[in-house]
Amino acid sequence: MIDPILAALDADTTSDAAAEITSLVVDYFAATREVNGPVSTALSSAQIAARFDEPLPRDGVSLATVAARLRDDVMSDCNRLFHPRAMGHQVSPPLPAAIWTEALIGALNQSLAVAEMSPTATVMEHRVVRWMCELAGYGEGSGGTLTSGGTEATLTALLAARSAAIPNVWTNGVGSDPPVVVCGEHAHYAVARAAGELGIGMRNVVTVPSREWRMDSDALVSTLDRMERDGRKVMAVVATSGSTATGSFDDLETIGTLCEARGLWLHVDGAHGASALLSARHRGRLRGLERARSIAWDPHKMMLLPLAAGLVLVREERDLESAFAQRAPYLFHGADGERSWDQGTRSFQCSRRADVIKLWVALQRYGANGIGALYDRLCEVTMAMHDMLVAHPSFEVLHRPEGNILCFRWVSDRSLGDEALDVANRDLRERYNRSGAGWITATNLGGRRVLRVTVMNPRTTPDDVQAVVDGLDREADKSPD
Numbered sequence: 450m451i452d453p454i455l456a457a458l459d460a461d462t463t464s465d466a467a468a469e470i471t472s473l474v475v476d477y478f479a480a481t482r483e484v485n486g487p488v489s490t491a492l493s494s495a496q497i498a499a500r501f502d503e504p505l506p507r508d509g510v511s512l513a514t515v516a517a518r519l520r521d522d523v524m525s526d527c528n529r530l531f532h533p534r535a536m537g538h539q540v541s542p543p544l545p546a547a548i549w550t551e552a553l554i555g556a557l558n559q560s561l562a563v564a565e566m567s568p569t570a571t572v573m574e575h576r577v578v579r580w581m582c583e584l585a586g587y588g589e590g591s592g593g594t595l596t597s598g599g600t601e602a603t604l605t606a607l608l609a610a611r612s613a614a615i616p617n618v619w620t621n622g623v624g625s626d627p628p629v630v631v632c633g634e635h636a637h638y639a640v641a642r643a644a645g646e647l648g649i650g651m652r653n654v655v656t657v658p659s660r661e662w663r664m665d666s667d668a669l670v671s672t673l674d675r676m677e678r679d680g681r682k683v684m685a686v687v688a689t690s691g692s693t694a695t696g697s698f699d700d701l702e703t704i705g706t707l708c709e710a711r712g713l714w715l716h717v718d719g720a721h722g723a724s725a726l727l728s729a730r731h732r733g734r735l736r737g738l739e740r741a742r743s744i745a746w747d748p749h750k751m752m753l754l755p756l757a758a759g760l761v762l763v764r765e766e767r768d769l770e771s772a773f774a775q776r777a778p779y780l781f782h783g784a785d786g787e788r789s790w791d792q793g794t795r796s797f798q799c800s801r802r803a804d805v806i807k808l809w810v811a812l813q814r815y816g817a818n819g820i821g822a823l824y825d826r827l828c829e830v831t832m833a834m835h836d837m838l839v840a841h842p843s844f845e846v847l848h849r850p851e852g853n854i855l856c857f858r859w860v861s862d863r864s865l866g867d868e869a870l871d872v873a874n875r876d877l878r879e880r881y882n883r884s885g886a887g888w889i890t891a892t893n894l895g896g897r898r899v900l901r902v903t904v905m906n907p908r909t910t911p912d913d914v915q916a917v918v919d920g921l922d923r924e925a926d927k928s929p930d
């Protein structure tokens with residue numbers, strides 16, 4: 450048994466073997482370059498599951514056979530994010546150089562737990578974190594770590610905030626009177642989830658109402674005053690830079706000043722919008738960011754990296770170290786008090802992929818300015834869609850886009866009531882997405898069901914968004930009502 454499997458391992462290291470998989474990727478790029486083929490599948494999960502309903506493969510088959518299954522069974526019904534009319538969630542059609550680097554990351558398999566397991570990748574992570582800290586306006590002493598995404602970045606940041614708020618929490622727990630976390634009503638669920646995970650409890654998450662989809666700074670002041678009157682300690686204020694629903698940016702200058710005056714930890718969830726720092730045109734939306742004690746930033750969103758590439762930055766690197774007051778002599782050998790290269794002391798994960806390599810490659814290949822230009826392009830196309838919808842009699846827009854996210858609603862001839870429109874919009878999105886002509890998302894805003902797009906594809910042109918608008922309008926006209 451061992452000889453054939455050893456032979457297979459060797460055979461699979463050749464460029465011919467690699468081409469079995471890479472040619473699929475190249476064909477995929479080519480097929481999605483033109484506007485042909487469906488954006489997604491019309492099949493249900495149950496229908497797709499039937500295709501994979503098979504016993505555990507006891508014996509292997511050729512790589513060519515596996516590649517054929519990938520092509521016929523996997524790629525055939527995946528979401529084609531490279532299709533110019535894919536405008537769904539905040540997931541990128543990734544930068545090609547970063548895609549190819551995925552194979553290298555897998556091949557090298559360097560673990561970021563400790564520097565001795567990843568001699569170059571650890572140093573690269575420190576380098577890239579420093580670049581990102583500088584972009585954020587952080588100085589010497591700042592630090593950070595890559596994460597699996599924004600959810601882990603915010604959890605890590607709030608863990609650090611918890612350590613700062615509750616002495617000896619690592620040993621004693623949060624006690625019976627935990628502090629509160631204050632965030633905007635449109636904050637991502639990662640914030641409330643972190644509060645649950647950290648033992649703070651969801652009921653100790655206090656939400657501040659929005660004004661024009663941003664945290665209302667006046668309401669934040671009254672909330673903080675109320676907390677003070679009620680004797681409630683505030684562990685952190687969380688602002689959002691690029692909210693999930695509308696892509697709105699909270700006013701960090703005002704919120705940061707308020708937090709500084711009250712000695713409060715400000716965490717900025719910039720998972721979506723911190724990449725605006727690469728854009729000369731849009732970086733002003735993050736004015737005041739350097740006042741934050743911690744920042745979540747997802748290169749796998751608006752820097753168009755393949756999943757996963759998240760990042761948490763802290764103004765004081767030691768905040769991360771005290772968050773994880775962990776000793777593990779079998780791994781971490783740094784002498785007490787000495788700055789360690791080991792990132793495992795600053796991160797949730799122990800074994801961790803060297804995702805930094807693809808981020809470094811993307812910056813080398815396209816440059817921060819190139820990626821910033823892509824950011825601008827996505828925002829421009831979104832604004833073009835906004836203008837088209839404003840001019841269209843059957844649609845209304847919910848907001849002016851601050852980035853690449855836009856919410857709107859099909860309103861017919863405005864004779865239908867809100868509830869009928871909720872049903873019609875829900876139905877419209879489902880039918881349109883099933884048609885394969887394009888792919889959009891939806892959300893609830895102000896109690897109403899609305900349509901939502903996130904323009905993530907630099908190939909998407911104003912003609913594509915016009916086609917999506919026209920396609921939605923035509924589909925709406927086919928409505929059984």
Ligand SMILES: Cc1ncc(COP(=O)(O)O)c(C=O)c1O
Pocket residue numbers: 539597598599600601637639689691692693718719720721747759
């Ligand atoms: C504002 C914001 N924060 C956090 C997240 C979660 O990020 P991830 O999915 O990378 O964990 C998202 C994802 O949509 C987001 O939009």
